[in-house]
Amino acid sequence: QVQLVESGGGLVQAGGSLRLTCVASGIFFRITTMSWHRQAPGKQRELVATITSVSTNYADSVKGRFTISRDNAKNTVYLQMNMLKPEDTAVYYCAHPASGAWGQGTQVTISS
Numbered sequence: 757q758v759q760l761v762e763s764g765g766g767l768v769q770a771g772g773s774l775r776l777t778c779v780a781s782g783i784f785f786r787i788t789t790m791s792w793h794r795q796a797p798g799k800q801r802e803l804v805a806t807i808t809s810v811s812t813n814y815a816d817s818v819k820g821r822f823t824i825s826r827d828n829a830k831n832t833v834y835l836q837m838n839m840l841k842p843e844d845t846a847v848y849y850c851a852h853p854a855s856g857a858w859g860q861g862t863q864v865t866i867s868s
Contacts, residue, residue, distance in 0.1 A: 759782055769867050790833040804835070840864075
């Protein structure tokens with residue numbers, strides 16, 4: 757059974773930074789693709805970033821500001837978010853696309 761547990765959300769001012777953490781269990785983490793998504797109020801859930809064993813990809817809206825990374829020894833994927841904007845406010849979810857598993861989400865709120 758795949759389990760994903762996110763943490764690290766919070767309230768910060770515009771221009772600030774946050775680091776989200778997702779700890780995975782029940783998967784062979786080292787070679788699997790992981791992703792971060794977000795859903796703002798009244799909007800559809802959108803893909804923010806993806807990391808495979810060899811590459812990363814980002815939504816245009818976060819390129820140059822967000823960095824996805826992984827620590828295979830800890831079965832953990834991170835999302836470092838810098839230069840945050842009010843429009844980054846959303847619930848952020850970690851996902852394991854191969855299994856369809858999602859975390860419970862963590863709220864990120866950016867004040868202007």
